[in-house]
Amino acid sequence: MGTPLKPHLTMRKIILMNIGFLGLQFSFGLQQGNMGPIYSYLGASEASLPLLQLAGPITGLLVQPMIGALSDRTSTRWGRRVPYFIIGAVICSISLFAMPYSGSIWAAVLLLWALDAANNVTMEPYRAYVSDRLAPAQRELGFLTQSAFTGLAQTLAYVTPTIFVMLGVSRDALASNGIPEVTHIAFIIGAFLSIGTILWSVLAVPELPLGADEIQQMQQKQMGFTTMLLDIRDAVVEMPDAMRRMGLMSLCQWYAMMCYWSYVAYAIGRAVYGTASADSPGFREAVLTNGQIGAFYNFVACVAAFAMVPISRRFGARNVHAACLAASGLAMLLIPMVHDKAWLFPAVIGIGLGWGSIMGNPYVMLSNAIPPARTGVYMGIFNMFIVLPMLLFGLTMPLLYGHVLGGDPRNVLLLGGVLMLAGAAATLRIRIIKSVVMIAS
Secondary structure (H helix, E strand, O other): OOOOOOOOOOHHHHHHHOOHHHHHHHHHHHHHHHHHHHHHHOOOOOOOHHHHOOHHHHHHHHHHHHHHHHHHOOOEOOEOOHHHHHHHHHHHHHHHHHHHHOOOHHHHHHHHHHHHHHHHHHHHHHHHHHHHHOOHHHHHHHHHHHHHHHHHHHHHHHHHHHHHHHOOOOOOOEOOOOOEHHHHHHHHHHHHHHHHHHHHHHHHOOOOOOOHHHHHHHHOOOOOHHHHHHHHHHHHHOOOHHHHOOHHHHHHHHHHHHHHHHHHHHHHHHHOOOOOOOOOHHHHHHHHHHHHHHHHHHHHHHHHHHHHHHHHHHHOHHHHHHHHHHHHHHHHHHHHHOOOHHHHHHHOHHHHHHHHHHOOHHHHHHHOOOOHHHHHHHHHHHOHHHHHHHHHHHHHHHHHHHHOOOOOHHHHHHHHHHHHHHHHHHHHOEEEEOOEEEEOO
């Protein structure tokens, strides 16, 4: 008996299989909106923030390819990818619960490492699960639905502190470690969502059973650390040209997003509230404002991801992605010039368009270019195109921040805007011929 055919899934099933992304991306949203301020509340300097947030790119660089290779060769009674979902979600929930109770910078750093490692254990098999479960004709819808859940989850993560302030929790109510009470509440909610939504997805839409041919291929090599490393090495050597040549686009867009996430709250503090002090009420108001505009742009990303399904089919994922990156770049150039909170909301529409596309269209371009039997390892390796720019940001920004960018977070956003426009130009050099991505000469 060979590999079973993949059934056509209803829209309801596609939504259910992606609900786990709600908890996973809620966790990422909490990190994006709160880790910089948490470090500042605990006494960190602005220039040191990129170094303190290296956990994400380093764990992603190490964990995702390894977990991808292992999950490609896993066959258990619970499934191929599911064991990794569950292990990652449990560790993630524990780390989220503990994070706001950190008593020092290094306690927060260690918890962030555990949190990011757990998120990466879950993330890569989850993307492979979507590709495994869907026929090629439905992958575009599947990945853009996943992108929509990213937008929805991060909308909720960003807006949760503001909601509790509206419900009566004081913005200035601080725990003994200086971290606001509303931040504590948001992380505890994230802890429950992380494990709950993952379980919902895998129980509602179980993995497809492996076919006899697939099991036989997996059994030809024993699964182990050496086999895993050899799989990763072979996959890099044999990487499809379609995948290899998306690197410049990824470098520009992910370095730019790190510029935005790491420093937008600080830029708002200076431009809108006239403060650079993490101890001031104005800075806490800037953090809440960042949560509100973050929720708004992620809502835009959620809506845009669904809208991109027919648009990408008509105009091509490449052209749509380039336009969205250009909109995001213009938004990053505009935000440092905004001095009125109300004008931040229309400004970040471009961020939402870019983010909605980043989380969907590159995977649409990639999914049909890689061999199905090696989806896990290639999705993990493709993650290097994300984490290497993040790692580069963490290593270079502390050097650039004071001497080149004048110690002003608004200039970091301007740099991000320029790079995002460069990413749009790089995307336009990609052409797709019969589902194969190639660089135009």
